Amino acid sequence: xxxxxLEKYTFWLALLAYLFSSLxxxxxxxxxxxxLARFAPYLVAVGWLFNTAxxxxxxxxxxxxxxxxxxxxxSFFAWCVAMIYLFIEVSTKQKVIGAFVMPLNIVLMGISxxxxxxxxxxxxxxKSPWLVVHVxxxxxxxxxxxxxxxxAYLYILQEHFMKKSLxxxxxxxxxxxxxxxxxxxxxxxxxxxxxxxxxxQPLEGLQLVLFYLLGSxxxxxxxxxxxxxIGRKTANTTFSLRLPTLEVLDDLSYRSxxxxxxxxxxxxITGSVWAHKAWGTxxxxxxxxxxxxxxxxxxxxxxxxxxxxxWRGRKAAVLAIxxxxxxxxxxxxxxxxxxxxxxxxHAYTSx
Amino acid sequence: MFNINPISKVYKFFRSMxxxxxxxxxxxxxxxxxxxxxxxxxxxxxxxxxxxxxPGLAAIYDFLGFFHVYSTKWFMLIVGLLFINIMTCSIxxxxxxxxxxxxxxxxxxxxxxxxxxHNKEYETEKDIETAxxxxxxxLRSRRYHIIETKDGEAIxxxxxxxSWGQLGSVIFHLSFILLxxxxxxxxxxxxxxxxxxxxxxxxxxxxxGFAQMGVTPEKARFFDAAGGFKPFMLKVDxxxxxxxxxxxxxxxxxxxxxxxxGTKVATDKMWVNKPLSYNGIDFYQSSYGWIPIVDVLDAKxxxxxxxxxxxxxxxxxxxxxxxxxxxxVTGEMTFYTNWETGFPAADKPxxxxxxxxxxxxxxxxxxxxxxxxxxxxxxYSLRFSRLSSWTGLEVAKDAGVPIIWTxxxxxxxxxxxxxxxIYRRLWVNLYTEGNKVRVVIGGKSxxxxxxxENEFNALTAEVEQSLGIKKITGGSxx
Numbered sequence: 001x002x003x004x005x006l007e008k009y010t011f012w013l014a015l016l017a018y019l020f021s022s023l024x025x026x027x028x029x030x031x032x033x034x035x036l037a038r039f040a041p042y043l044v045a046v047g048w049l050f051n052t053a054x055x056x057x058x059x060x061x062x063x064x065x066x067x068x069x070x071x072x073x074x075s076f077f078a079w080c081v082a083m084i085y086l087f088i089e090v091s092t093k094q095k096v097i098g099a100f101v102m103p104l105n106i107v108l109m110g111i112s113x114x115x116x117x118x119x120x121x122x123x124x125x126x127k128s129p130w131l132v133v134h135v136x137x138x139x140x141x142x143x144x145x146x147x148x149x150x151x152a153y154l155y156i157l158q159e160h161f162m163k164k165s166l167x168x169x170x171x172x173x174x175x176x177x178x179x180x181x182x183x184x185x186x187x188x189x190x191x192x193x194x195x196x197x198x199x200x201q202p203l204e205g206l207q208l209v210l211f212y213l214l215g216s217x218x219x220x221x222x223x224x225x226x227x228x229x230i231g232r233k234t235a236n237t238t239f240s241l242r243l244p245t246l247e248v249l250d251d252l253s254y255r256s257x258x259x260x261x262x263x264x265x266x267x268x269i270t271g272s273v274w275a276h277k278a279w280g281t282x283x284x285x286x287x288x289x290x291x292x293x294x295x296x297x298x299x300x301x302x303x304x305x306x307x308x309x310x311w312r313g314r315k316a317a318v319l320a321i322x323x324x325x326x327x328x329x330x331x332x333x334x335x336x337x338x339x340x341x342x343x344x345x346h347a348y349t350s351x
Numbered sequence: 352m353f354n355i356n357p358i359s360k361v362y363k364f365f366r367s368m369x370x371x372x373x374x375x376x377x378x379x380x381x382x383x384x385x386x387x388x389x390x391x392x393x394x395x396x397x398x399x400x401x402x403x404x405x406p407g408l409a410a411i412y413d414f415l416g417f418f419h420v421y422s423t424k425w426f427m428l429i430v431g432l433l434f435i436n437i438m439t440c441s442i443x444x445x446x447x448x449x450x451x452x453x454x455x456x457x458x459x460x461x462x463x464x465x466x467x468x469h470n471k472e473y474e475t476e477k478d479i480e481t482a483x484x485x486x487x488x489x490l491r492s493r494r495y496h497i498i499e500t501k502d503g504e505a506i507x508x509x510x511x512x513x514s515w516g517q518l519g520s521v522i523f524h525l526s527f528i529l530l531x532x533x534x535x536x537x538x539x540x541x542x543x544x545x546x547x548x549x550x551x552x553x554x555x556x557x558x559x560g561f562a563q564m565g566v567t568p569e570k571a572r573f574f575d576a577a578g579g580f581k582p583f584m585l586k587v588d589x590x591x592x593x594x595x596x597x598x599x600x601x602x603x604x605x606x607x608x609x610x611x612x613g614t615k616v617a618t619d620k621m622w623v624n625k626p627l628s629y630n631g632i633d634f635y636q637s638s639y640g641w642i643p644i645v646d647v648l649d650a651k652x653x654x655x656x657x658x659x660x661x662x663x664x665x666x667x668x669x670x671x672x673x674x675x676x677x678x679x680v681t682g683e684m685t686f687y688t689n690w691e692t693g694f695p696a697a698d699k700p701x702x703x704x705x706x707x708x709x710x711x712x713x714x715x716x717x718x719x720x721x722x723x724x725x726x727x728x729x730x731y732s733l734r735f736s737r738l739s740s741w742t743g744l745e746v747a748k749d750a751g752v753p754i755i756w757t758x759x760x761x762x763x764x765x766x767x768x769x770x771x772x773i774y775r776r777l778w779v780n781l782y783t784e785g786n787k788v789r790v791v792i793g794g795k796s797x798x799x800x801x802x803x804e805n806e807f808n809a810l811t812a813e814v815e816q817s818l819g820i821k822k823i824t825g826g827s828x829x
Contacts (some may be wrong), residue, residue: 053488080703120597120599121595121597121599123599123600124600124601124602124623124624125624126621126625126626127602127623127624128625247801248801251799251800251801255799258798260769261766261770262763262766262767262770265762265766266763266764269759269762269763272755272759273756273759274624276752277624277625277626277628278623278624279635279637279745280543280626280633280635280636280637280747281543281745282752283534284392285385285390285392285420285421286445287382287385287386289420290382290385290386291382291386294375294378294379294382297375297378298375301371301372301375304368307797307798308444334386348617
């Protein structure tokens with residue numbers, strides 16, 4: 001079997017394992033089925049191993065670490081999330097967080113899959129030992145922020161439960177569903193469908209804007225309907241009892257961010273040192289650099305708010321979510337904008 | 352009184368979180384502009400395309416500085432304000448931290464302890480000295496630093512651990528200031544410029560040399576011998592570019608020598624990610640291109656002129672170079688690295704040549720001239736005699752870099768200290784009341800409240816066991 005086949009099979013097996021573990025976690029959240037839930041972390045671990053294998057086969061095939069194209073880094077992102085999630089579950093014995101984090105891993109694997117590419121030669125600037133250091137550190141920090149965002153989200157949900165404002169729970173689930181649907185459109189379906197079929201012309205200018213806009217409206221509506229169905233069910237169950245306490249959620253979110261923040265700092269620093277070596281400038285204000293700095297400031301704001309201003313709970317949770325929006329823009333938004341505007345310096349493309 | 356009020360108001364404004372958030376929002380907005388609108392430093396081609404095609408829009412963008420957001424005055428102003436904001440926020444805090452490290456709070460009233468997140472109160476049958484010594488040994492075994500004071504009959508114990516962890520944040524903020532200082536110093540004393548050198552060509556790193564290359568670096572005066580700078584020359588000995596079979600450049604390497612006072616003092620190679628440094632000047636491999644050398648021959652076969660345009664490596668579209676043979680004969684030639692496939696590897700170099708006479712009558716219309724061949728063009732002949740190449744080098748001098756690197760090392764160190772050395776404090780008060788001793792114990796930590804809660808519970812359990820005391824009130828109440 002060729003390496004590329006092995007890479008694909010292991011990728012699918014990893015995706016399947018993540019999918020089943022997500023289903024079990026969600027089932028556990030809804031019905032508190034302990035028996036089945038015991039297997040969930042093992043499934044995550046199996047998925048992680050397949051994910052590792054898939055990245056490994058890619059490495060062997062490409063002859064360089066699989067950390068340069070969007071396909072490669074998204075898969076690696078999922079790998080980091082699974083690893084951090086497992087660590088948290090084992091050390092805190094909290095299972096419910098998986099119901100939120102593992103589905104996001106499927107989104108990441110989906111982004112990866114929809115950008116699948118054959119391995120290509122690295123462009124000269126990427127041929128540097130800094131590639132591995134910089135990218136690995138960056139994605140571990142992204143993964144920590146993703147987990148922190150999950151916790152912050154659950155915090156707000158739990159708080160609504162505590163205050164018995166169930167209509168707000170429904171609202172939140174609907175909103176989340178809309179956001180996820182629109183994101184699926186923007187990052188997964190849209191870019192695929194915008195490509196020309198056969199000999200057709202690619203969409204351009206106003207057409208492209210309308211394409212994304214109308215698509216978002218459609219997907220948003222679908223998302224709202226799904227969210228409303230799930231939201232009403234959620235609001236009427238007693239699953240708040242299964243969520244960790246507010247204090248635990250706040251603390252775990254804070255701890256994930258205080259793990260991710262020094263890493264994001266290091267990622268920016270290593271990127272800067274590398275850029276200096278490669279291009280003779282340690283900072284060029286390219287969109288990715290700029291947005292990583294903004295994200296850094298957002299999390300710096302979170303750290304300050306939490307330690308100095310004593311912002312705990314709700315406000316901190318909102319900041320943790322806003323910070324993650326910064327991560328999404330840094331990771332994907334910049335590339336996506338690049339499609340429109342032809343600004344791609346740092347973008348993961350098939351070089 | 353009249354003076355202080357407005358000043359303190361201004362001061363308060365500068366150190367407010369609101370200002371910080373507002374400034375960050377503007378930075379974010381500027382970044383959106385910088386992401387959406389092409390920037391001159393990153394994509395000069397698209398910028399000039401907009402300037403040509405949509406002059407009205409471009410004029411507005413130019414006026415607002417949207418083509419170079421990050422070097423506009425208003426952006427500098429915002430960054431400057433942010434810097435002041437950070438300074439005014441952090442300096443008073445440094446003072447507090449240093450004071451708290453040198454002079455920690457070692458005594459606490461019962462009321463203070465009662466208000467802490469974690470506190471307990473006991474009564475024991477043991478006498479005050481025995482109770483104290485078992486408490487101290489428990490605290491010591493947990494590596495707490497202990498300060499004991501007597502307050503009449505009462506004993507007050509202050510115990511702390513990891514107080515230097517507070518320094519982490521100070522170190523980090525100082526590194527941030529150091530970083531900005533390094534950036535400013537580097538910008539003020541350094542320069543950055545790009546030069547293209549042909550194989551065999553030498554470049555003198557002096558004001559004159561830069562002028563000859565047609566670039567005037569802003570801070571050229573730093574290359575004056577009078578300024579203490581030892582001038583030298585950089586000579587390109589060789590340039591190589593290698594392509595893979597997909598036609599992508601795999602690497603490009605320049606071999607160059609450094610010549611000082613006419614003698615070769617060093618030879619080195621440079622490629623992307625491997626610069627050459629000499630005398631505080633860094634040379635970075637940044638681009639490359641071709642130089643098709645075309646001899647113009649007269650009727651007797653004598654070379655009367657040589658054309659050697661610098662052409663960019665083809666990336667899909669080849670831009671024609673205008674040529675002038677003299678006697679009114681002008682035209683254009685387009686270079687192809689491979690006239691058959693159009694691939695960027697220079698396997699089958701060729702030139703597409705069109706020439707017109709004074710009256711605009713075509714002399715040659717789109718004729719292909721391959722390497723080594725000669726084409727007759729009216730009175731003249733054109734011979735594509737050789738293909739050479741040029742290497743694009745980024746020349747930079749940035750004395751701020753070592754300062755920035757230092758900040759890059761101590762900054763994360765400070766962060767690690769701040770996050771992983773956690774400042775924990777405990778206070779214990781002991782009172783003799785009748786034939787019993789009352790023990791009030793409480794503590795707090797700045798970070799990791801849950802892990803401190805575990806530690807506090809374990810510690811108090813140990814205290815309970817060793818003193819054999821009965822609980823009066825208890826629990827970690829929050």
